[in-house]
Amino acid sequence: MYSATVVRDLMIRGIYEVKLNDTIEDVVKVMGKNGISSVVVSDDNNIYWGIITEMDILKRYSENLEKLKAEDIMATKIIHISPIAPLEKAAQIMAEKKIHHLYVVSELREDKIIGTISAGDIIKMMHESLE
Helix, strand or coil: CCCCCEHHHHCEECCCEEECCCEHHHHHHHHHHHCCCEEEEECCCCCEEEEEEHHHHHHCCCCCCCCCEHHHHCECCCCEECCCCEHHHHHHHHHHHCCCEEEEECCCCCCCEEEEEEHHHHHHHHHHHHC
């Protein structure tokens, strides 16, 4: 049904980053201000160390968020995909891993994140194609 669509057709270009030592309150501010549901965690040398999603924060909701740092709650495995991968592959990875986001990496440098694609992006595209 959507076999001609590749990840780059739907991905959101660019990412939001926080630093390892940022507080969770700082992370929440970045997410809330920008209307996003995940951020990449990097160090001072712009090396990516992990990601934080809304669910990571909700899991720690009852804790003292002003004392927690990004590095305390981040997921250290960044699951990524190529921008030229078929959309079906992105959907398959999200379903198998039970995640809502994939980071899109450069075709030339797998350590360079260039954007994101979410389950919501795929559902929106599916909805638009039905109308």
